Amino acid sequence: MADTIEDHSHIRVLIVDDHPLFRSGLRAALDSAADIDVVAEAGDAEALDVLVDETRPHVVVMDAGLPGIPGTEAVRRLGSSHPSLPVLMLTMSQDDDDLLAALRAGARGYLVKGSGREAVLSAVRTVAAGGAVFGPEVAGRIAARLAGVRRAAPGPPFPELTQREAEVLDLVARGHDNRRIARELVLSEKTVRNNVSRIFAKLHVAHRAEAVSQARDAGLGAPPPDATARRPPA
Template identity: 50%
Template sequence: MTVRVLVVDDHPLYREGLATAISAMPGKTVVGEAGDGDEAIRRVEELSPDVVVMDLHMPGTNGVEATRAVTALDPAPAVLVLTMLENDDSVFAAMRAGARGYLLKGSTGAEIGRALDGVANGEVVFSAGIAERVLAFFAGGPARREAVPFPQLTEREREILDLVARGLTNAAIARKFVLSDKTVRNHVSNVFTKLQVAGRAEAVARARDAGLGGPADEA
């Protein structure tokens, strides 16, 4: 059986190099490429690949959202995440979205080849360090405590970040929680500081990578 693969990454040189490497693997063929999540969804519908190799941090529709969309299709491809993001927030968001594998960029060609075969055959595959954290999660270990997105945030800060990721303005958030505009600005500022992000766009990207956010509410 030949595994038909779609490669999704927003960096053209990396994407093309990865596609070339996969094409050279026995029993693998690259049927297409995509540079963002929206294009990935379209290409899956057009090409019906067996496996989608998915980056997470991309402009527009990110890898978590794209994974959720393509795994809801019928037939659905297996999604193998290949990313630089190794934090627990990203790992668990991807798995909740339906990914069957999670590798870090820097994995060898042999590791990627084995993972492609594994997820195509219905297995779940992780990089070694990721696997340890996932096992600890199910064993009730430290990773379980980290499974809540951004544990460094308070519950209210996490709620506000979720609304920011949904596209709400500070004023709309203030109305929703019956808070003053200044209080919301302070919460948002604290969130940016704790996440070490430069502004709203970067915070939204981090939040969506971690599975927060969704359809925009009232702005």
């Protein structure tokens, strides 16, 4: 568990970025502030949980484009293991999908590399205090994207799934086992198992119960509209 800011007079920062020169410059900028201390650096997120436990930062400043474990996945994992630890994404990416993926993963802030020193220092202080922060160009993109979402027709609950995988997930959410799903969709059990494995990977779940929970939260798993009509009388 990360320390609270009240435990120390300075904000403790962990930098995760695979470019040594950028890490060095960022560290110098952060350490130049009287209220911020960089307690550690890492070039990837492979041992991030261990490093967090050892250094107990208040904020993690992380690049989205890390080798090995991507930054967004690292944020998601930190959200599970250290839910109170805020992450500020500092990245070269101008892609809206990367931005939204970081927000969905739980990032507390998102700045584009090249932001000025004062903007970075202010962002670190804001997320350490429990707030959220986005650069002006990022905030504009969020607003435009959300406006587009409001105008667009609702899409499928899990757009990353194929149509077949969505059908399988719906039946999983109804409580059907693989054998029954295979019968209903006229598939082999092996094909159903393969679909279930791909669904687990795309939803980032390890167990059937987790997949069922996500599916039902999204509205899947409801009985067909005429299920009551087909039910024989008691």
